[in-house]
Amino acid sequence: ETGVTQSPTHLIKTRGQQVTLRCSSQSGHNTVSWYQQALGQGPQFIFQYYREEENGRGNFPPRFSGLQFPNYSSELNVNALELDDSALYLCASSPSGGGDYNEQFFGPGTRLTVL
Amino acid sequence: AQSVTQPDIHITVSEGASLELRCNYSYGATPYLFWYVQSPGQGLQLLLKYFSGDTLVQGIKGFEAEFKRSQSSFNLRKPSVHWSDAAEYFCAVGAGSGSARQLTFGSGTQLTVLP
Numbered sequence: 456e457t458g459v460t461q462s463p464t465h466l467i468k469t470r471g472q473q474v475t476l477r478c479s480s481q482s483g484h485n486t487v488s489w490y491q492q493a494l495g496q497g498p499q500f501i502f503q504y505y506r507e508e509e510n511g512r513g514n515f516p517p518r519f520s521g522l523q524f525p526n527y528s529s530e531l532n533v534n535a536l537e538l539d540d541s542a543l544y545l546c547a548s549s550p551s552g553g554g555d556y557n558e559q560f561f562g563p564g565t566r567l568t569v570l
Numbered sequence: 571a572q573s574v575t576q577p578d579i580h581i582t583v584s585e586g587a588s589l590e591l592r593c594n595y596s597y598g599a600t601p602y603l604f605w606y607v608q609s610p611g612q613g614l615q616l617l618l619k620y621f622s623g624d625t626l627v628q629g630i631k632g633f634e635a636e637f638k639r640s641q642s643s644f645n646l647r648k649p650s651v652h653w654s655d656a657a658e659y660f661c662a663v664g665a666g667s668g669s670a671r672q673l674t675f676g677s678g679t680q681l682t683v684l685p
Contacts, residue, residue: 488672497660497675498614511672545613559673561613
C-alpha cells in the first residue's frame with residue numbers, strides 16, 4: 456500500500472510568482488487536507504477537499520486555492536507569492552466515512568522557499 | 571475557536587530517563603486529541619489519539635497520554651526515553667465537522683536526548 460506522496464520535495468520561487476504543489480493520497484482515501492508549517496511552528500490548516508469539493512477552510516487568503524481530482528489526488532496553488540509563504544506544505548489524506556473520525560495520514564511535505 | 575498550547579519549546583532528557591510533554595487545549599465540545607511526532611525532513615507520524623472512553627491511552631513506541639478534562643490537558647509520557655525519540659512532538663485537537671476533522675496543532679516541543 457503506497458502512502459501519501461508529495462511533489463516536488465523542494466521548490467524555490469520569487470516573490471509574486473505562482474506555485475503548484477501536488478499530492479497523491481493513500482489508496483482508498485477520498486479526503487485530502489493541506490497544512491502550512493512555518494519554521495519553528497506547528498502546522499496550520501489551509502483547507503480540505505472531499506470528493507472534489509472544498510470541505511472546510513482555515514484562515515488563509517483566496518490566493519491559496521486547491522483542486523481535487525477524480526482519483527482523489529490534489530493540488531495546492533498559491534498565487535502572488537509572498538516571503539511569508541516560505542514554509543513546509545503538508546498534505547494529509549484520510550478515508551472519510553464509516554466512523555466518527557478517521558485518521559489523517561501525512562505526506563513528507565514540500566519545502567517552499569520564496570526569495 | 572479551538573487552540574492548543576505546548577508550554578515547553580525545548581526539553582532535554584538523558585537516555586533512559588522518563589519523559590512528560592505538556593499539552594493544554596481549548597475546545598468547546600468533547601475534543602478529539604492527538605500526539606504526532608516529526609523527525610527532521612519528515613512528515614508527521616501519529617503516536618496516539620483520544621476520542622472517548624479510557625482517559626489513559628497507549629500509543630506506538632511505548633508512549634502513553636492521559637486526558638484530564640478538568641485541567642484541559644493531554645500530556646504525553648514515556649517511562650524510559652531512547653536516543654531515537656529525539657524529534658519534535660506536536661499535540662493537536664481535531665475540530666470541525668465530518669469524519670476527517672481539521673487538526674489544530676500546538677507549536678511543538680523539541681526533544682533532545684543526551685547519551
